[in-house]
Amino acid sequence: MKVDYDVVVIGCGAAGMSSALYLKRAGISCCLLEKEVPGGQMIKTNIIENYPGVSSISGSDLAMNMFKQVTDLEVPYRYGSVIEIKCEEKVKVVKTETGEIICRGIVIATGRSPKKLGLPLEEKLVGHGLSYCATCDGPLYKEKDVVVVGGGNSALEEAIYLSTLARKVTIVHRRNELRAESNLVEKAKKIPNISFSLQKEVKELLEEDGTLSGVLLKQGNEEEKLPCDGLFLFIGQVPNSEAFTSLGILDEQGYIEVDQNGKTKVAGIYAAGDILKKEVYQIATAVGEGATAAIGLIKELEQNN
Numbered sequence: 439m440k441v442d443y444d445v446v447v448i449g450c451g452a453a454g455m456s457s458a459l460y461l462k463r464a465g466i467s468c469c470l471l472e473k474e475v476p477g478g479q480m481i482k483t484n485i486i487e488n489y490p491g492v493s494s495i496s497g498s499d500l501a502m503n504m505f506k507q508v509t510d511l512e513v514p515y516r517y518g519s520v521i522e523i524k525c526e527e528k529v530k531v532v533k534t535e536t537g538e539i540i541c542r543g544i545v546i547a548t549g550r551s552p553k554k555l556g557l558p559l560e561e562k563l564v565g566h567g568l569s570y571c572a573t574c575d576g577p578l579y580k581e582k583d584v585v586v587v588g589g590g591n592s593a594l595e596e597a598i599y600l601s602t603l604a605r606k607v608t609i610v611h612r613r614n615e616l617r618a619e620s621n622l623v624e625k626a627k628k629i630p631n632i633s634f635s636l637q638k639e640v641k642e643l644l645e646e647d648g649t650l651s652g653v654l655l656k657q658g659n660e661e662e663k664l665p666c667d668g669l670f671l672f673i674g675q676v677p678n679s680e681a682f683t684s685l686g687i688l689d690e691q692g693y694i695e696v697d698q699n700g701k702t703k704v705a706g707i708y709a710a711g712d713i714l715k716k717e718v719y720q721i722a723t724a725v726g727e728g729a730t731a732a733i734g735l736i737k738e739l740e741q742n743n
């Protein structure tokens with residue numbers, strides 16, 4: 439059967455673009471398939487200061503540099519959301535809402551999406567005071583009061599960024615200890631318009647005329663209202679893997695398990711980046727995993743030629 443590309447790379451974040459770069463440079467025809475804009479988590483990150491070789495760069499600039507590198511190599515960028523992958527005798531069929539792509543190998547690099555609190559009004563208030571992206575929505579809260587929920591690296595990094603715009607930033611975290619790296623915690627503690635509200639959970643989202651007006655916090659039996667103009671949730675991520683359920687490659691949390699070559703238990707299907715079951719979620723690791731998956735897949739395709 440005629441294939442459209444040797445390889446379809448699903449996901450155009452750091453891992454996917456790294457895979458595409460290695461594949462194309464090895465003479466493998468491939469496309470990048472993405473359901474949103476290119477860049478993945480990078481474009482939702484204000485400043486990146488831990489990517490080797492670049493002391494400080496905005497997330498969108500790093501993403502666009504990577505994207506330019508792959509598009510300069512003439513890797514086609516295709517827009518589409520994967521519904522399912524079917525493995526036939528010699529080919530794989532990537533089914534999207536806009537059609538099918540036939541290929542010999544696949545790299546899954548679909549990353550993760552923000553975890554939700556799961557509270558009533560949460561969906562309704564997105565874009566009306568509630569956000570999961572400080573880089574995207576922070577400028578709407580100039581000189582306003584915002585609440586950041588979470589105690590990890592994302593919460594602290596984004597709170598630091600928001601402190602340059604907002605009048606007041608309150609970090610609400612459910613425990614007394616913050617999960618974020620100590621340098622970020624120390625940096626945030628020194629910023630005068632950042633304060634911490636620890637050992638508190640968000641019990642309710644408060645609304646006035648269809649817009650978020652604050653949060654109801656709970657600590658033991660005590661409750662307090664914290665009025666705010668904006669609420670930014672950084673409480674972790676969930677893998678974007680629903681479309682791959684039928685392949686039988688997901689663990690119970692929906693992450694993909696791979697071997698040291700980035701290969702899943704299905705021949706010709708590799709995975710890289712934040713979709714992997716792993717310990718470290720960094721741009722630097724995603725790039726490495728993207729390269730590993732591409733090199734592994736190149737070898738497998740050569741062996742099957």
Ligand code: NAP
Nearest residue numbers: 555588589590591592593612613617672673674675718719
């Ligand atoms: P994370 O490290 O998993 O932190 C999530 C935070 O949200 C935790 O503090 C957690 O509390 C809290 N949380 C989870 N569920 C909650 C709930 N239902 N209600 C209230 N709070 C809740 O997630 P992340 O900050 O998005 O980071 C994800 C990964 O990317 C991490 O591996 C991180 O190191 C990496 N990352 C790295 C950088 C960097 O290197 N500069 C930047 C951003 C992200 P507990 O602590 O109590 O569990």
